[in-house]
Amino acid sequence: MRKVCQFKPYIDPDDIMSLAESFDENWITEGPKSKEFTEKICKIAGTKYGVLAPNGTLALYLALKALGIGNGDKVIVPNFTFIASANAVEMVGAKPLFVDIDINNLQIDIEKCHDLLGQRPKAIMPVPLYGLTPDLNKIKNFAEQNNLLMIEDSAQALGVEWKGKPCGSFGDAACFSFFADKTITTGEGGFVATNNEELYNKLLFLRNQGRKNRGSFVHPEIGYNFRMTDMQTSLGLNQLEKFEEIKSKKIKIFEKYCSLLDSAQGVKILKPEKNITSFIPFRVILLTEKKEAKELMDYMGAFGIESRSAFFPLHKQPCFKTMSMTQFFHFNEFEVEASLKNSIDAYDRAICLPSYASLEEKDIKYVCETVKSFYNINNR
Secondary structure (H helix, E strand, O other), rough: OOOOOOOOOOOOHHHHHHHHOOOOOOOOOOOOHHHHHHHHHHHOOOOOOOEOOOOOOHHHHHHHHHHOOOOEEEEEEEOOOOOOHHHHHHHOOOOOEEEEEOOOOOOEOOHHHHHHHHHHHOEEOOOOOOOOOHHHHHOOHHHOOOEEEEEEEEEOOOOOOOOOOEEOOOOOOEEEEOOOOOOOOOOOOOEEEOOOOOHHHHHHHHHEOOOOOOOOOOHHHHHHEEEOHHHHHHHHHHHHHHHHHHHHHHHHHHHHHHHHHHHOOOOHHHHHHEEEEOOOOOOOOEEEEEOOOHHHHHHHHOOOOOOOOOOOOHHHHHHHHHHHHOOOOOOOOHHHHHHHHHHHHHHEEEEEEEEOOOHHHHHHHHHHHHHOOOOOOHHO
16 A cells, blocks of 8 residues: 655765764764854854753753743643643643634734733743744733743744844743654754843753753752753754755745645645745644544545544643533633633544655645545545
8 A cells, every 4th residue: 555654864874974973073972063052043043142051851841940920820821732832831840721723824813812921820832833924923922911921932933024124032031842744853952042141041040950061060959950961962963955956845835735735625724924034834634624633644545545633622631620610610611612712623524634854746646636525535
């Protein structure tokens, strides 16, 4: 049977060589390659400062911890996102407050955030998803007007811009991920970006066992080992050399999907609005008109096509059941579902189609033909 996988990292022989060459250096832990990689990511993110982290989740933890968010605090988090956003809030002892999304772009609905102010949140965490982004200017204004800290979970948004300004440069801090499915990868890896020098210095201590520089055995503060290695950042630097190439390939794949499915019945591709001035399609999202995402994914799977569901709403996650009951204690079940209906709807309707830089045009056509055949057979 023909197979089309959901994702493949864009790794070539030069990437493999960069890893091999890293063993010839004096540093295989964090060293000069990590410093160079940090500087280049800061430039893309539009920030003065940045620190590496082992992964995107721990980058969020570092940012929250350095900003003083902890026990008893509350953080507004979109109900439709990967669970790591909320898990990081839990890790510092705070509680996420789940807010619904705008069904038109699957991003956090800032208007609905006003309804949560009565619960006295300390921060807000917008999460740009799928290469798109919410109105970060509006969110920044909301945060400033209500004395909230703003942490951007930009795990999927490296290089994405809102009105010419990079994701990562709007909030008090922003976090990125270099996991295998991200636009560039270091296997695992994360990053905290900021323009706040005081926050940057706190991050340096937190990630390095409570000291600013390695080699010293005097530790003024409590800290942790949240470093990366030059092996990883050697790969990252080589990936950055292909960053524009990867972006271009992913945009062409997105445009090909659009050209083949724009006239299709029953579905549409999620597209960026004009204010997203640098669009990098992290995923190609197919939205079904009816709530039939699972049925369509099963159908594609029968033809060897791997797809992925959208995010399961956080308030429905078994691990957050008790916490959700606390947030919505004054609501009945119908009212809870109504307040988060777009998140539920998105899960029932959205599908992540195969999309990676090396995906071939013949495979895109095969995916689109399969989607169309599903609707033709079922007379939808």
